[in-house]
Amino acid sequence: MKVLYFAWLRERAGVAHETVSPPAAINTVAKLLDWLKQRSPRHAEALADLRVVRVAVNEEYAMAEDAVGPNDEIALFPPVTGG
């Protein structure tokens, strides 16, 4: 599974993208976010307030209960500010 981080999430986590292999039980967006928090103190800090974290699975916006699997590309980013 590939995880991408953007904007201040990338800066706080200290990583732009990483390949992770969570256990099979980590099968939803919410579970994955909790699992990622355990990777390092920086991950925990970046993901401390999930109200300001948006998630995309394979380039589509996803909700907490949506499924994730080993071949997915997960992107984590703050609310968007383009335009």
Add this chain to the structure above:
Amino acid sequence: MIRVQTEDFDVGAELRALIGANHAIGGVVTFTGVVRASADDGGVSAMTLEHYPAMTRRELDKIERTANQRWNLEASLIIHRHGRLELGEQIVLVITAAAHRGDAFAASEFLIDWLKTSAPFWKLEETAGGDRWVAARAADDEAAARWTEKPETTRGE
């Protein structure tokens, strides 16, 4: 049509190219977003726009398709820049062309409202006190949300 690029754009040239030889077009609306000094303290000197390229294309395609389903457009164009931009530089261009102005105005507002809340871009402002990421505005979400209520009727005139 959508384009995501670092280069600047020429609004007049883009508008003429979009109209081309399509004589069904009777009205064209252009919206240009520009880097401003900042509403709060005026201390912004430049900004850098980061984005998620593959998803940006997908989201922009999606909102452009939706606009074409909801309004009777002859042509449309979205250009969004990324990278470092200085005060006064152009960031985004939305052009909508229709037989009648009602469709062009409504689709233009819809496109910029949705783009601001769904296209994965993030602005990093440079200020005297250091760099800061722009926070999303609740007003932008409200502006986008009004399009999800009841569909606009076409105001052909």
